[in-house]
Amino acid sequence: MSDSISPSNPIPLIQDVTRQELREWMVSQDLPAYRADQVYTWLYQRRVAGFGEMANLGKPAKFALGAHFRIGRLEPAEALHSKDGSIKYRFVLDDGRSIESVLMEHADHHTVCVSSQVGCAMGCDFCQTAKMGLVRNLTPGEIVMQVLAARCDLPDGGNLRNIVFMGMGEPFHNYANVMRALEIFTDEYGFNFSQRRITVSTSGLLPQIRKFGQERVKANLAVSLNGVTDEVRTQLMPVNRTYNLQRLVEACKAYPLASHRRITFEYILMKGVTDSVDDAKRLIRLLHGLKFKVNLIPYNEAPGSKYQRPDWEDVRAFQQHLLGRGVVATLRISKGQDVQGACGQLIVSKSTARPAEALPA
Ligand code: SAH
Ligand code: SF4
Secondary structure, three states, X not given: OHHHOOOOOOOOEHHHOOHHHHHHXXXXXOOOOHHHHHXXXXXXXXXXXXXXXXXXXXXXXXXXXXXXXXXXXXXXXXXXXXXXXXXXXXXXXXXXOEEEEEEEEOOOOEEEEOOOEEEOOOOOXXXXXXXXXXXXXXXXXXXXXXXXXXXXXXXXXXXXXXXXXXXXXXXXXXHHHHHHHHHHHHOOOXXXXXXXXXXXXXXXXXXXXXXXXXXXXXXXXXXXXXXXXXXXHHHHOOHHHHXXXXXXXXXXXXXXXXXXXXXXXXXXXXXXXXXXXXXXXXXXXXXXXXXXXXXXXXXXXXXXXXOOOOOHHHHHHHHHXXXXXXXXXXXXXXXOHHHOOOOOOOOOOHHHOOOHHHOXX
């Protein structure tokens, strides 16, 4: 548990702890292990604020828990409501650092996009978060609390169905804590999220991709491709110097996929850089033999960004080329663009932090 203790609060956060660990802890306190199952249900299904409210626990367990743990809660410091129904939150952590999450509205469900780090070390040329550098990893509890907070904000009858690790940070750079968060999200006594409803997006860290394929919790893998030649991809994503396209594709071919699953490749369309039909042809050649789908993301421009969103006709032509050759290719019309809450726009700075009231809900 040591690496997951919040940097500035010495009292362990209960949301950092997996149920199995809590069961062991209960036994170490001469309490029955099943008390941990009850705690999980109270925390993640009933959403209580204090151990005292956990009615069926019994006094000794309540007392022991209260003496050892705290229940954390993230309150949004800001909530920016976009016209498309999505909400971007800024949360302030115990050490004063800020992170962001986005709650996105779909026809019959919601998706929450969570951050895994404060900032990011990967240095992608097109990404706002890269400008922050890596400040620190989030603890499992800090990831879990983003989902708890987003769920509190759901409209009546709302269904929070999907979690995507596409906020700030490179999840595979914070591998252990992200895996613990996945364990908590999918725990049957806790959130009980379906493994198929969780997607972890990576810039392409190969050792972790291999490891992820062996994990017990089988969440979806998304890989940010963004370039189809080494030259372009290295310009956009420095990680390509270490793990080039050929090695990335080999690792994806070796990735053990459950039946009916595919790897998602995210591909940002940038005007004159990645958006030509020739690029679409290269993409098909590159990924030939894989079970995959492509998620096309027209570039989200930020103030001062050096890349541009392509023309709509080029976006369509790119997608049509893929579809015409039997490639599943969806277009991600990014949510929350008007509040800088879309992909790659998550950066905590004064210039992007406007109060919610400034925008129409
Ligand atoms: N670090 C992980 C996950 C967070 S980034 C990763 O890179 O995969 C989530 C997605 O947003 C990635 O696919 C990334 O390529 C994309 N992205 C980043 N900046 C973007 C921008 N300005 N416009 C569109 N997509 C962007
Ligand atoms: Fe980090 Fe992903 Fe942004 Fe690259 S795209 S800098 S890996 S958050």
